[in-house]
Amino acid sequence: MDMGVAAARVRRAAGGPSEAEVRADFPILSRELGGRPLAYLDNAATSQKPRQVLEAMRRFYERSNANVHRAIHALGEEATAAYEEARGKLRRFIGAASDGEIVFTRGTTESINLVASSWGGERLGPGDVVLLTEMEHHSDIVPWQLLRARRGFRLAAARVEDDGTLDLDSIRRNWDPGTKLVAVAHASNVLGTVNDVKALAALAHERGALILVDAAQSVPHMRIDVRDLDCDFLALSGHKAYGPMGIGALYGKEALLEAMPPWMGGGDMIRSVSFEESAWNDLPWKFEAGTPNVGGAVGLGAALDYADSLGLDWIAERELALSAYALARLGAMEGLALYGTAPDRCPVFSFNLGAVHAHDVAQYLDREGIAVRAGHHCAQPLMRRLGIPAAARASLAFYNTEEEIDRLALALEGASRFYA
Ligand code: PLP
Numbered sequence: 001m002d003m004g005v006a007a008a009r010v011r012r013a014a015g016g017p018s019e020a021e022v023r024a025d026f027p028i029l030s031r032e033l034g035g036r037p038l039a040y041l042d043n044a045a046t047s048q049k050p051r052q053v054l055e056a057m058r059r060f061y062e063r064s065n066a067n068v069h070r071a072i073h074a075l076g077e078e079a080t081a082a083y084e085e086a087r088g089k090l091r092r093f094i095g096a097a098s099d100g101e102i103v104f105t106r107g108t109t110e111s112i113n114l115v116a117s118s119w120g121g122e123r124l125g126p127g128d129v130v131l132l133t134e135m136e137h138h139s140d141i142v143p144w145q146l147l148r149a150r151r152g153f154r155l156a157a158a159r160v161e162d163d164g165t166l167d168l169d170s171i172r173r174n175w176d177p178g179t180k181l182v183a184v185a186h187a188s189n190v191l192g193t194v195n196d197v198k199a200l201a202a203l204a205h206e207r208g209a210l211i212l213v214d215a216a217q218s219v220p221h222m223r224i225d226v227r228d229l230d231c232d233f234l235a236l237s238g239h240k241a242y243g244p245m246g247i248g249a250l251y252g253k254e255a256l257l258e259a260m261p262p263w264m265g266g267g268d269m270i271r272s273v274s275f276e277e278s279a280w281n282d283l284p285w286k287f288e289a290g291t292p293n294v295g296g297a298v299g300l301g302a303a304l305d306y307a308d309s310l311g312l313d314w315i316a317e318r319e320l321a322l323s324a325y326a327l328a329r330l331g332a333m334e335g336l337a338l339y340g341t342a343p344d345r346c347p348v349f350s351f352n353l354g355a356v357h358a359h360d361v362a363q364y365l366d367r368e369g370i371a372v373r374a375g376h377h378c379a380q381p382l383m384r385r386l387g388i389p390a391a392a393r394a395s396l397a398f399y400n401t402e403e404e405i406d407r408l409a410l411a412l413e414g415a416s417r418f419y420a
Contacts, residue, residue, distance in 0.1 A: 016314045022399050025050040025306070029399060036369030039404040044189050044348050044395030045373050046239045047220055049303070053243060056302035057295050068294055069268055069285070083294045086301030087284070093304045094234065095225035096251050100283035103257070104292055107248030108216040109139040111235035112183070114250055114287060115212055116143040118263040119233075120151070120181070128153040129178040131171075131209075133195075134160040134385045135188040138378040140214045144183065154178070160385055164191035164340030168199055175207055182211045186218035186234075190377045190393065191340030192348035194218065201230045210256070216240055220397065221319055221346045223312040226251050238296065243303035247296030250287070257283050264289040310398070318398040323347045325402050326394070329409040335416060339386055347396035350377070353412060356419040358390040364415040365392075370408055 023029050026048045031038045040048060060082060066075035068083045084099070091102045105111045124130065130144050134157050144155055156179075158171050166184075182204045187194045197213050204211040212233040215224060220241040226234050233256070237248040252260075262269050262280055266289035271279040280286045307315060326349055330338055335354040353361050362374035374392045376383045383389060394408055 016318075017310065019401055022310070023401075025052065026399055027051055027054075033369045034367065039368075039370040039400075039407050041394040041396060041400065041404065041408060042371045042373050043220070043397040043400075044217060044240070044393065046245065047242050047397055048399070049242055049244060049299070050306050052306045053299045053302045057244060057299040060295050060298040065295070067291055079294055082298050082301075083292065086297035089301040089304045090249055093224075093308070094219075094236075094251060095227050097227065098254060101226075101251055101254050101257065103250040103252065103284040103287040104297055105235075105248050105250055106246055106293070107237035107239065108137075108214060108235040109143075109237075111233075111248060111250035112140055112212065112214065113143045114263050115233050115235075115252070116147045118260040118287070119256065120144070120147045121263075122261065124151045124153040124180060126152045127178050128180045129156050129176045130154075131156050131158060131176070131179050131182045131184075133158040133166055133184050135164075135166075135191060135193065135379065135382050136183070136185055137189055137214065137216070138380070139216075140183050140185065140212075141381065153180075157381065158184075160191070160382065163342055164188065164193045165342045166193075166195055166200075168196065168203065171200070172203060175203075177207075179204075179207065179209045182209055183214070184211070185214045185216075186224075187215075187221070187346045187348075188340065188379075188382075189217050189348060189395075190350045190379050190382055190391065191342065192345035192350075193340055193342040194222070194344040194346055196344075197231060198229045201232075205230070217346060217348070220307075222316055232256055238300035238303060241300075241303055242306060243300035244296045247293045247300045254283065257287070262286050262289070266290045268292075315398045319347045319396060322396050322398075322400055322402070322405065326396065326405045326408075329405055330394075330412075333409065333412060333416075336412065339388075339391060348393065349395070350391040350393040352388060352391055353416055353419075356415065358392040360419060361392045361412070361415055364418060365408070365411050368407065368411040368414075370404075370411055372408075 028048050064078040066079040068080040087099050087102050091099050186197050201211045210232040213231040215234050215236045219236045234251040239245040269281050269286050269289040271281050337352045339350045358374035362372050372394045375390050
């Protein structure tokens with residue numbers, strides 16, 4: 001028996017849910033496409049949602065739907081309680097000190113734009129530097145470029161080494177004294193690299209800078225403790241972590257959020273309004289203008305409960321076994337170039353198959369019922385660094401199976417022959 005499969009069976013025998021039990025929680029995984037069972041390997045784009053999330057949202061809309069914070073009726077109170085309860089769940093999930101540090105947003109993109117606009121809009125100017133890395137997603141590049149056009153600071157990008165890691169010593173050596181913020185992905189959506197953001201936070205603080213962590217790709221896979229990491233801001237998306245789309249959050253240290261101006265104006269974010277002046281609400285509502293995505297927050301809370309019920313350690317262990325299996329299967333394939341070999345990785349595998357275009361690879365796999373992503377993955381500077389126009393990407397979650405990885409490998413062999 002293959003070592004990866006053997007390890008998975010031993011672990012299941014030692015406790016934790018079975019493969020069938022976990023997969024039964026995700027109705028979509030039992031779909032067939034063109035007569036073939038779906039193998040969903042596009043989890044880095046968005047994860048699937050367990051029925052516990054779907055049921056929580058359905059319950060909310062069927063029983064408690066009302067607007068929050070303003071109503072003096074029972075449903076309004078229920079909706080407000082459900083919304084704020086979800087905030088508390090997220091606060092505990094990432095180890096924040098208070099609910100005031102958890103701002104609900106549409107997701108990682110909006111969270112980073114919030115920091116750029118509100119914090120950066122006041123704090124950055126000529127002579128200042130925002131340090132990114134070559135592996136950033138466009139959502140951690142473009143908001144800073146938009147702000148740079150208004151505020152005239154500089155953007156720098158730390159080099160990605162050939163194995164897909166960042167070299168902390170080189171970042172230290174090349175440190176620009178004007179650096180005010182390091183904005184970095186916790187895990188790369190292309191290379192899978194998990195960056196040592198705790199060490200980066202220590203370096204940034206030692207040099208008088210802040211750090212923003214883009215946790216879009218890490219939250220689904222590992223235990224995050226914002227106080228242990230000592231990050232100043234952390235951005236996340238619910239839909240990549242088994243929750244619904246359109247909900248995510250910004251974590252920010254309370255003192256920083258307190259000192260920042262609102263970034264959007266409207267209902268709920270004010271204490272008082274007159275035509276002469278307005279006063280802002282307390283944290284976190286100061287940053288939540290307008291009707292929030294209450295149903296989404298409820299769904300996110302249910303997703304966090306679900307992950308907790310499996311156990312973050314179990315999830316990490318299961319994904320480690322799947323990753324080892326995928327690396328062994330894909331690594332052994334002739335003509336397949338894998339990008340990113342960092343020792344600390346999340347289960348994301350980007351590759352090219354000889355000279356076959358990544359889109360053709362993805363289309364071939366789609367005909368086999370296998371969903372992968374292909375393209376630049378919203379990381380064009382990284383594609384340039386790797387010297388490729390595009391890559392195909394298989395990204396796993398704990399509900400994937402060794403059998404699906406076998407199907408991927410077999411289909412890739414088929415594609416290789418087909419396009420030869
Ligand atoms: N950052 C990383 C590393 C990502 O992978 C993604 C999405 O793929 C984002 C940010 C943006 O997330 P969202 O589209 O949910 O805002």
